[in-house]
Amino acid sequence: MFVPGTLFNVVSRSVSTSTVCNQIIKLTRLRVVDNSEIGKAAMMEGKPPRCIHVYSKTGVGYIGDRVLVAIKGEKKKGILVGLKQRQNAKVPRFDSNNVVLIDDSGTPLGTRIHVPIPHILRTIMRKNTHSKGADYTKLLAIATKFV
Amino acid sequence: MTMVSRLWCQKTWQNLALAKVLGKEPKTFSTLVQLKTDEAIDDNDSQAQTNDELIKSPSLGNYRLVYPEFLPDPNPLFRNGIREKLERMDMLNRRSVLSIPEFYVGSILAVTYSDPHAVGKINKFVGICILREGCGLRSSFLLRNVVNGEGVEVHYDLYDPAIQKIDCLRLEKRLDDELLYLRDAPLEYSTFPFDMEIEAKISESIPVNDIKIPLNPLPWSQRWERYNLKGVKEIVVNERRQKKAAALAKPWEKYDLMKTYRETIPEEEQNEIFSDVYTKLNELEIQKNILKRKYMLQRQKSSKTRTL
Amino acid sequence: MTSILKTFNGYQLFSKHLKQSLDMIAVPVRGRQNPPPRKRHPEWLPKPTHVRYNEDLTPENKEFLSEVASLNKGLHEMPKSPLNTELIQPAKWTQGSKRTGLIGKKIGVYPLWLKNGKKVLTTLIQIIDNEVVKYIPPEKFNPVKHSKHLHPKIKNGCLVLGAVNIDPQLITKEYYGIFNSAGVTPKKTLMRFTVTPNAALQSGTPLCAAHFKPGEFIDIRGKTIDRGFQGVMKRWGFKGMPASHGVTKTHRRPGNIGSGGKKARVMPGTKLPGHMGNRWRILKGVKILRINTKYNVIWVLAQNVPGEVNTMCYLYDTILPTKKNTSPHFPTYPPNDINALPEELYTDDVHPFTEPNIEYQSEQES
């Protein structure tokens, strides 16, 4: 998965960066799950984006939170659509930390999300749309499967 | 021994007798509902054994495996007879509304539930039960499946009233009590189709699936070499991790008789608990069986018509 | 010599000095001006004058005594009970009335589900054998007063309640005397509740869980779990210090506890290690969700009722002004009508387990 440089970097520190606490904090590696050009290219290259900021007061990202990611040398915004950490009853937990890239107005960069996304995201996205100026419900429209 | 008899004077004996009298709980005077779990067992004149019939009857002996959540937490700091009784009554009331099938870790379940985030839709999740935990109304289970190439796990409360239906699609056990290692196994081992149908029951006893699963290469979510797993093909780790696992192993723990005692509910208490709920559970089981037979008959008929 | 002294006295040369010295003896008291009131033994609780000892009874006699003692249990069997149940009339609740509370036993915590599908944790409190032991009218009731608190002008009376019947053989003669005069079976726990005179009850009146209604708010007083001597991290939630980065021997310590300079002392009230728990605490404004009248159990919407499971706690009508109850059963639920109640009482928002599954409907339909 990793290119040799990254591999060396990780091995030399012998510290895994974010799997232990399973929280989305700064420098957590995320997985882009939409079919946006930049996202696909980054995942193919084996350089998954890192979270460089979480737009919440605690600095810890939970499901539906907005994050700023560093992807292929660019800064992009994204929405967390699936987490690895333990969730409440009836909210699914995923095997990877998934993110969907959006622009400033809330429009997704891709046209399709190829993993399932949780039902609870509908409520969260609708709620966020009201409070902010951006419209996040477009993200729900490009989802292929809800669980 | 001589010393013992010399020192054992009249006074200590009197103190002992007094302590014994004080230690007796005057339960008979209270209008509390009497429950044997509450009672202090007196050293000298303990009560006679519970009736032998219950111990011998095979159906009650099986109940602890089928309905483990009816047994309370063995920690004496949390025990209370009345609370356990009320909790059991609530559980039975819920079970009479929703039929909860018999299932084990390793069985494949389908859960239909109503979701406030998706109103007016049928939400159904199918998956393998990889964990069963909690007791009483807190009991819950964890289902795992792979959807669109992504591993998904959902946690459900067994007595949640928003659950509309629970079906056991394939009733079987695995070699381990928890299957959390499926997270680090290839995805095909936890992939189950959403349109699976209920499999016909072949034998009376619960089949044990003795499949051995290979694990993905490192890194893993947990140090599986330390868990003494039976359902996993040989675990390959480096020497350092092997040594550490060997150092942390506790092979003497299985001989610790009091540890096992403090982790379990004794048989006499189990019989009291299950004889309390036996009649109602039995009724529910009979109803369930009738419904199941009907369903099977319908399926057979429909399959015949299809083949014709 | 004496004559000389007498003459000096006669002149009163040192009178001023003498007076001054007398004044100096009456120096003002240093330290706390208003010390907290000393603990006073309750008037209604006689002090034991003798201890229990081994009576050396033969086993047959022991059995005989417990047989006789168990015959005289319960209110109805009491031949001398002064209670006349007809006299308990439901009075009218007025503003400022205060009725009695209950003595309960915390028996556990488990979840209930609300009608909207939300899971809430509830604590179960059982009301065991609660009976009025004594009423002390306002004239005779003189509690210890804390000088810092404001006293209400209306003086309240006091009800002594008892809970959990015990074997009379296990208690001293003095303790038995309290119950004998009231015509009540001896109780394990006693507690006093201040009440207004219009909420007075006769001794021997049984109280049950139906004293409260579902939906009412109560305050619960209990003794918190005794955790022993604890450090600042557990006791006060301090952060401690880093595990590494050159830190030695101070991973769970408080660090600096005050400034130096002229103060040169630890400020009163500084959070330090010490004994944690085993204190009386009141949890205020807890909602009652469900009541079982058969087993006398109350479900309250809280998972943090002070105390361990199987310890006693005391329930009062809440003092929070916004949650105060305006239409309670006053002075208590009539004990003769208990059979008229259904076994389970719920608030409107609780989902009883006997009801069908919760299904969420879309807003247009509903």
Next chain:
Amino acid sequence: MNQAKVEKLVSRLRYNVGPKPRKLKNVDGSEGRLRKIKKTLTAVIKYERIELNYARADETRGYVERLISEALRHGPEHVETMELANFWINEKQLVHKLFKVLVPRYQNYTTSFTKLHNAPCIYPGYAYKRAILELRGNIYPTVEQSNPHQHNLLHNILLDAARKEYRMEKYKEIAANMNF
């Protein structure tokens, strides 16, 4: 709230079991703790009555009771029980005693199999709480002393008379009811 373990089925012990195990200070941790208990347990089965430290006696008591109840439950043919007996009893001839002497002895017991008495501290010396742990039904004279003159105490004589009177009244009442 944790689920109780269900794989193993155990009989209830007929004494009040403490909520937590004692640690019994040992450098080897829980393994060393078991080794300590093994020694005491072997001694209890061998001598049937020993005097020792209270904490260790109380801790060992549970293990003795459990071992005997397991032996009663499954018998010597059961492999796991034999393994347990092998582990716990250091002197192998005592394994035979467990299955051939103790099991028949406790077959019809409704009380606990062991008894724990408080013992006086040794003076002079450290005031450790001491105890006597014994198997019930042993051959030694009883540790407890009974008052031989109990029946002649005044209150017992009075109570005897009262009891007889009370019973007579009861019988009379019953007889009167029978006539109707």
